[in-house]
Amino acid sequence: MTRHLFHRTILGLVVLTATTTVGCSTRWIDVTPSPANREHPVAQSILNDERVPLVMDGFYMTQNGAPQNPSTEVEHRILNTVQETRLFSTLIPFGGNVASLGDKVVTARITFDETIDSHSGSTAWKGFVIGASMFLLSPVIDLDYDYAAEASLELGRWDGQIKRYTARSAGTVHYTVFAATPTMIGELKGQVTEACLTDLMDQLIQDTSFYTASSAPLPDSPIVSVTVKARKPLPSSASPSVVPVSTTPAP
Amino acid sequence: MPFLARTLTTLALMLLMTTTTLHAADISPKITVGTQEVGLSVGYMLPHRLTEDHTTKQQGPAFMPYWMMTLTDPIGNSWYRGQISLGAEMVYIQFQEPILTHGVGFAPKIKYTFVALDRIRPYAEFAGGPFWTDLAGKIPEESSEFNFVLMAGFGASYFLTDQVALNVGYRFQHISNAGTSYPNIGLNASLPYGGFSFYF
Numbered sequence: 001m002t003r004h005l006f007h008r009t010i011l012g013l014v015v016l017t018a019t020t021t022v023g024c025s026t027r028w029i030d031v032t033p034s035p036a037n038r039e040h041p042v043a044q045s046i047l048n049d050e051r052v053p054l055v056m057d058g059f060y061m062t063q064n065g066a067p068q069n070p071s072t073e074v075e076h077r078i079l080n081t082v083q084e085t086r087l088f089s090t091l092i093p094f095g096g097n098v099a100s101l102g103d104k105v106v107t108a109r110i111t112f113d114e115t116i117d118s119h120s121g122s123t124a125w126k127g128f129v130i131g132a133s134m135f136l137l138s139p140v141i142d143l144d145y146d147y148a149a150e151a152s153l154e155l156g157r158w159d160g161q162i163k164r165y166t167a168r169s170a171g172t173v174h175y176t177v178f179a180a181t182p183t184m185i186g187e188l189k190g191q192v193t194e195a196c197l198t199d200l201m202d203q204l205i206q207d208t209s210f211y212t213a214s215s216a217p218l219p220d221s222p223i224v225s226v227t228v229k230a231r232k233p234l235p236s237s238a239s240p241s242v243v244p245v246s247t248t249p250a251p
Numbered sequence: 252m253p254f255l256a257r258t259l260t261t262l263a264l265m266l267l268m269t270t271t272t273l274h275a276a277d278i279s280p281k282i283t284v285g286t287q288e289v290g291l292s293v294g295y296m297l298p299h300r301l302t303e304d305h306t307t308k309q310q311g312p313a314f315m316p317y318w319m320m321t322l323t324d325p326i327g328n329s330w331y332r333g334q335i336s337l338g339a340e341m342v343y344i345q346f347q348e349p350i351l352t353h354g355v356g357f358a359p360k361i362k363y364t365f366v367a368l369d370r371i372r373p374y375a376e377f378a379g380g381p382f383w384t385d386l387a388g389k390i391p392e393e394s395s396e397f398n399f400v401l402m403a404g405f406g407a408s409y410f411l412t413d414q415v416a417l418n419v420g421y422r423f424q425h426i427s428n429a430g431t432s433y434p435n436i437g438l439n440a441s442l443p444y445g446g447f448s449f450y451f
Binding site for chain 2 (some may be wrong): 120122123124127130131132134143176181182183184194
């Protein structure tokens, strides 16, 4: 009896080693909506001289509904995505110097809501079952980690008109115990954020004409201060060039 | 005991060598889902004779290398806020009393680590698995070499850096053969231990 039990244990350990080392350490990520399934990538054109600067006016983050310290990493990622559309001439991050910009400026307020669900309860139970099975069930029991992002972009034109854009994306990483790694969470967040921002930029580009310099005159507001400064040099190129605006990065 | 003392001293010196750049002020370890932990615990087994049938005073050093995988983000928002990790450990016990014998086991292990105190992290753990020992047959409590070991206990980790922690803890340990042969009175013991962990 003892010999049989000993043999079974050895056999179990061999199976454990084999299953965990030969192709059973798997993980995959599902993201909705998938950026790869975009049917019609949006593309518009804008004259170079018609482009105006974009100034970050506010950036707010929440996680599972709780306010968080703004992440410069997320802010830079959003700004880079906007920059890649080539819709605006310059992008000034939150707190940047705006003194040298012209009068026609678009201000941006961004809200980025993250929702994280690591399925702690079911993961704990599954972990207990996996441990009780001496890890033999680890290749067939998947663990899940959910992440969703909702980005809201509020753009204010120089004449006071405001437009709001909202995009949402969600994803789940499915993994087995031996495939878990901290980088998979980063990969999930990266893919979900990318899908969310791509959707947001598609919406933004459809309003390209709304943000051209000639789309609205400066408001007739009373002068409240006078600034004396050096005269700006004239642009070197007299002929305006056309800039393509799209969500695909410039070559 | 001198062997145990030498082992613990060696472990302490290894730790000091590997943590030469400590920054005591800013240590707030970020243990996320998928973070792995490997470590070694060393302790000394002290017997508990819980019934009149228990007569053996088994004791000796125990060595427990282990691996753990963090499965969850911190759960809860109060003092009990913590994370669950799953892993396994090897158990080697050198029974120095009553007869110089040995025991080797493999035990899947689940651990709940309290994270509210930041760099000092108490934990509770449970482990159990097969255990072989040649002490069986030489004592009245055990008749078969193949047994099972069950361990439950608690401890605390003190993070020296984001990745290295010192651990101290206590376990209650039970060894028996689950009725696969008789007599099967079983062995019970306390196992205070110390060790270190490396997170990656």
